[in-house]
Amino acid sequence: MYRVKQSGGYRAARRGERGAVSIIVAVSLVALIGFVGLALDLGKLYVAKSELQNSADACALAAARDLTGATVNLSVPEAAGITAGHLNYALFQSGAVQLTTDSSVLFSDSLSNPFLPKSAVASPASMKYAKCTTSKSNIAHWFIQVLGAFTGATIANATVSASAVATVGAAQTTCAIPVFICKPGTEVTPPIVGASYTIGQWIASKSGSSPADGPGNFGWAALDGSSNAVAIKNELTGNFCSLPAVGASIGSTGNKVADAGAWNTRFGIYGTSFKGPQDGAPDFTGYAYTASTFSPQFNAYSDFVSKRNTFQSYQGDTLSGVDTKGSYSAGNYPLGADRRLALAPELDCGTLASAHSAPVVTWDCVLMLDPMGSTGTAGPVHLEYRGSSSMAGSPCATQGVPGSGSSVGPQVPVLLQ
Numbered sequence: 333m334y335r336v337k338q339s340g341g342y343r344a345a346r347r348g349e350r351g352a353v354s355i356i357v358a359v360s361l362v363a364l365i366g367f368v369g370l371a372l373d374l375g376k377l378y379v380a381k382s383e384l385q386n387s388a389d390a391c392a393l394a395a396a397r398d399l400t401g402a403t404v405n406l407s408v409p410e411a412a413g414i415t416a417g418h419l420n421y422a423l424f425q426s427g428a429v430q431l432t433t434d435s436s437v438l439f440s441d442s443l444s445n446p447f448l449p450k451s452a453v454a455s456p457a458s459m460k461y462a463k464c465t466t467s468k469s470n471i472a473h474w475f476i477q478v479l480g481a482f483t484g485a486t487i488a489n490a491t492v493s494a495s496a497v498a499t500v501g502a503a504q505t506t507c508a509i510p511v512f513i514c515k516p517g518t519e520v521t522p523p524i525v526g527a528s529y530t531i532g533q534w535i536a537s538k539s540g541s542s543p544a545d546g547p548g549n550f551g552w553a554a555l556d557g558s559s560n561a562v563a564i565k566n567e568l569t570g571n572f573c574s575l576p577a578v579g580a581s582i583g584s585t586g587n588k589v590a591d592a593g594a595w596n597t598r599f600g601i602y603g604t605s606f607k608g609p610q611d612g613a614p615d616f617t618g619y620a621y622t623a624s625t626f627s628p629q630f631n632a633y634s635d636f637v638s639k640r641n642t643f644q645s646y647q648g649d650t651l652s653g654v655d656t657k658g659s660y661s662a663g664n665y666p667l668g669a670d671r672r673l674a675l676a677p678e679l680d681c682g683t684l685a686s687a688h689s690a691p692v693v694t695w696d697c698v699l700m701l702d703p704m705g706s707t708g709t710a711g712p713v714h715l716e717y718r719g720s721s722s723m724a725g726s727p728c729a730t731q732g733v734p735g736s737g738s739s740v741g742p743q744v745p746v747l748l749q
Contacts, residue, residue, distance in 0.1 A: 391417030391464035392498035406450035467493035512553035532631030569612030592704035603658030615671035618646030697728035
C-alpha cells in the first residue's frame with residue numbers, strides 16, 4: 333500500500349511539472365518571437381535609413397553644385413537636388429523617395445546660420461551650403477505586432493528620416509612639374525604671346541641660363557621654394573603634390589639642360605644616371621610630339637590620349653628629331669602612371685628677371701610634349717597649354733575628387749554632414 337501511494341503521488345507531481353514547463357515554454361516563445369521581431373523590424377528601419385541617406389546625399393551634392401556665387405535663382409539648385417534625390421529608392425527599393433519644393437532643400441550662407449527655403453532667401457548669390465532632408469513615414473512593422481497581440485498594446489507604424497549638407501570646394505589635382513610659365517604679356521624677350529594662352533597652344537622653353545633669356549615662355553622653377561637643381565631633379569623623377577599656394581614665391585634655378593635626364597624619365601627614356609623606371613617612373617606613353625612627328629604643332633592632346641591607351645612607346649631619336657642619347661623599352665610603359673599631364677605655375681616673368689623669384693599668379697594644366705636633347709645639343713622643349721587648373725573639365729583634375737582646403741582644382745560638390 334505504501335508503495336502504491338508513493339507511486340501515485342510521484343505521477344501527480346510529474347504532471348504538475350509538465351504543466352509548468354509548458355507555461356514557461358509558451359512565455360519564452362513569446363519573448364523569443366518578440367526579440368526576433370524587434371531585430372528584424374529594426375533591421376528594416378536601418379535599411380530604410382541607409383536608403384534615405386543615399387537620397388539625401390545625392391540631393392545635397394546636386395543642389396550644391398550650382399552654388400558658385402553666381403546663382404540668382406535658387407529654383408535651379410533646388411530642382412537639381414530634388415531630381416537627384418528622387419532617383420534613389422527606399423524601403424528595399426520598393427519606391428522612389430519623394431521630395432517637395434520649399435521644404436526638402438534648404439540653403440544657408442554659413443553652417444552657423446539657419447537653413448532657409450528658397451522663398452525665404454534674400455540674397456541667392458551668397459548661399460554656400462545646401463541641406464536636403466528625406467523621410468519615409470507609415471512604415472509597417474513585420475513581427476513586432478506579435479507583442480501587441482499578446483499584451484494588448486498598440487504599436488504605431490514608424491517614420492525614418494535622413495539629412496545631408498554639401499557645399500562646393502576645390503578638387504584634388506594632379507601633381508606639378510618644376511617649371512614656371514610666363515604670365516602672358518610679361519615676357520622680357522620676344523615672342524610676346526598676347527593677353528592669354530589658347531587651349532592647345534604649344535609653349536616653348538627658354539633657351540638660356542637666365543629667367544630673362546629667350547625666346548621661350550617657360551623655364552625651371554623649384555616648387556619647394558629653393559633654387560636647388562637637385563630639387564628640380566627630384567621633383568621630375570618623383571611626385572610633387574603639395575602645391576605652393578597662389579601668391580607664394582617660387583625661384584628659378586637657371587639653365588634647363590641641367591636636368592634633361594630627369595625630364596626624359598617621364599617619357600620612359602633613360603640615360604646617364606637614370607637606368608630605368610626605378611629611377612623615375614615613365615608615363616603610359618613616351619610618344620614625342622615635335623615638328624617632325626606632329627606638323628600642326630597645336631592641340632596634340634587627343635592624339636596623346638589615344639597613344640597612352642595603347643602604351644605607345646617613344647618612337648626613337650631618328651623619328652622624333654631629338655638627340656636624347658638615352659635608351660627606352662616598350663615594356664616600361666604599362667608600368668607607368670600619369671606623368672606627362674601636370675600642373676605648372678604661372679609667374680610674372682618681368683618680376684622673375686630682376687628678382688629670380690616671383691609669386692604664383694595661377695596654376696595651369698600642361699602636357700609635356702617632347703623629351704630634351706642631351707647637353708650641348710638641346711633645343712627648346714615644349715608644353716601644351718590645357719587651360720587653368722580651376723577650369724571646369726580640366727584634364728588635370730583627378731576625377732573631381734574633393735581635395736584639401738588648399739587645393740587648386742575645379743570646384744566640385746563636397747559633403748560636409
